[in-house]
Amino acid sequence: xxxxxxxxxxxxxxxxxxxxxxxxxxxxxxxxxxxxxxxxxxxxxxxxxxxxxxxxxxxxxxxxxxxxxxxxxxxxxx
Numbered sequence: 001x002x003x004x005x006x007x008x009x010x011x012x013x014x015x016x017x018x019x020x021x022x023x024x025x026x027x028x029x030x031x032x033x034x035x036x037x038x039x040x041x042x043x044x045x046x047x048x049x050x051x052x053x054x055x056x057x058x059x060x061x062x063x064x065x066x067x068x069x070x071x072x073x074x075x076x077x078x
Contacts, residue, residue, distance in 0.1 A: 021065075024068050
């Protein structure tokens with residue numbers, strides 16, 4: 001009985017991890033710049049650079065993904 005529950009919990013965690021990963025990469029594949037969408041069309045490049053730095057949009061995709069996973073956890077490590 002315990003092994004059955006552990007098996008189901010393991011599959012549930014793998015499914016959750018897969019869904020979270022797909023959602024992250026779908027939002028990164030969408031056209032457009034998230035910082036530009038946050039600011040609007042009339043903002044200058046200096047404000048755009050500040051928003052990209054603040055939210056980490058200028059970091060590599062792997063770093064963004066790790067921050068994304070970290071932000072989903074109840075305890076944040078950064």
